Amino acid sequence: MPTATDDKYSRGVLGVRTGSERYPGAAVLGVEAAHRAGIGMVRYVGPPTPAGLVLAARPETVTSAGRVQAWLIGSGTDPADRTDAETAALRGILAEGVPVIVDAGALDLAAHAEVPLIVTPHAREHATLRRMLGLGATGDPALVGGVDDPDDHARRHAAAETARALDGVVVLKGSRTVVATPDGWTAVVDAGTPWLATAGTGDVLAGAIGAVVASTAEHGVAPALAAAAGVWLHGRAAALAAAEHGERGGPITALDVAANLPRAAGEALAAHA
Numbered sequence: 001m002p003t004a005t006d007d008k009y010s011r012g013v014l015g016v017r018t019g020s021e022r023y024p025g026a027a028v029l030g031v032e033a034a035h036r037a038g039i040g041m042v043r044y045v046g047p048p049t050p051a052g053l054v055l056a057a058r059p060e061t062v063t064s065a066g067r068v069q070a071w072l073i074g075s076g077t078d079p080a081d082r083t084d085a086e087t088a089a090l091r092g093i094l095a096e097g098v099p100v101i102v103d104a105g106a107l108d109l110a111a112h113a114e115v116p117l118i119v120t121p122h123a124r125e126h127a128t129l130r131r132m133l134g135l136g137a138t139g140d141p142a143l144v145g146g147v148d149d150p151d152d153h154a155r156r157h158a159a160a161e162t163a164r165a166l167d168g169v170v171v172l173k174g175s176r177t178v179v180a181t182p183d184g185w186t187a188v189v190d191a192g193t194p195w196l197a198t199a200g201t202g203d204v205l206a207g208a209i210g211a212v213v214a215s216t217a218e219h220g221v222a223p224a225l226a227a228a229a230g231v232w233l234h235g236r237a238a239a240l241a242a243a244e245h246g247e248r249g250g251p252i253t254a255l256d257v258a259a260n261l262p263r264a265a266g267e268a269l270a271a272h273a
């Protein structure tokens with residue numbers, strides 16, 4: 001909650017290095033979500049095509065370098081396309097000191113991070129990450145966490161094991177998203193609506209988590225709690241967006257989710273007044 005003494009810097013600055021020539025839209029979605037989730041400033045540093053689209057959609061975004069309270073990397077990128085210079089830049093971010101949210105195409109770099117880390121894999125990415133870390137298979141990702149596992153026991157166990165091996169927070173996405181820490185703490189956040197399963201909503205989630213982490217990092221909020229708050233805001237925003245289309249909800253897009261983040265944040269603040 002901002003106060004009269006706040007300014008754009010004290011409210012948190014998120015650095016975003018996402019998107020590529022192949023997936024420029026992911027950069028737009030993450031930046032949009034970060035702005036909508038209540039950040040003081042977003043600094044975007046990425047390739048020319050996504051940078052142009054980000055500025056067109058959100059001229060509020062700053063594209064010059066400077067201090068940030070957290071970084072978001074990886075959304076809309078593929079490690080197979082990554083240049084050595086880009087890998088070096090990402091490794092630099094992963095050694096800088098502030099928390100880093102690592103999504104999609106940067107997950108392969110997460111294992112050697114020296115900073116507070118939050119990784120946001122979906123089931124397939126989680127399986128790949130576990131293989132990289134020398135951990136066992138979690139079973140068929142499509143089945144684990146299904147009707148046979150109503151308490152998400154297997155997913156919570158696997159996410160906590162991955163978190164321990166990484167020494168970072170794991171946000172294992174799905175209809176119920178598991179947040180797990182290296183010491184074995186887990187939380188499960190229900191998405192709120194199955195309409196959320198649509199392209200780009202993971203990029204929105206990464207931006208929302210990035211905003212919450214950046215705006216709370218210097219207030220002593222644990223990264224796992226900030227991540228769980230981001231997941232809740234995202235799910236609630238999706239439910240609000242879907243509810244606009246009637247009692248059973250209706251189709252939503254990733255941008256609809258981002259557009260409803262302010263209402264979700266307002267509800268959360270009102271509930272804790």
Ligand SMILES: NC(=O)C1=CN([C@@H]2O[C@H](COP(=O)(O)OP(=O)(O)OC[C@H]3O[C@@H](n4cnc5c(N)ncnc54)[C@H](O)[C@@H]3O)[C@@H](O)[C@H]2O)[C@@H](O)CC1
Pocket residue numbers: 022023024025026027074075076077078104105122124125199200201202203
């Ligand atoms: N607008 C954008 O720019 C978007 C960019 N995105 C980015 O796209 C990249 C790839 O993410 P994904 O989550 O798609 O990667 P996945 O690891 O889920 O998928 C990899 C491959 O699996 C196969 N596959 C997965 N599900 C399939 C299905 N239902 N039917 C057929 N084939 C299937 C496809 O060959 C796909 O290319 C990430 O960097 C992500 O951030 C996505 O978030 C979508 C939106």
Ligand SMILES: Nc1ncnc2c1ncn2[C@@H]1O[C@H](COP(=O)(O)OP(=O)(O)O)[C@@H](O)[C@H]1O
Pocket residue numbers: 122173174175176177191192193194195196197198199200201202203204205
């Ligand atoms: N069946 C579902 N019901 C509700 N939410 C879902 C469901 N499947 C996936 N999600 C959510 O949708 C988002 C999808 O993210 P992701 O898989 O990274 O997609 P993308 O890469 O297209 O952005 C995540 O927040 C995930 O928790």
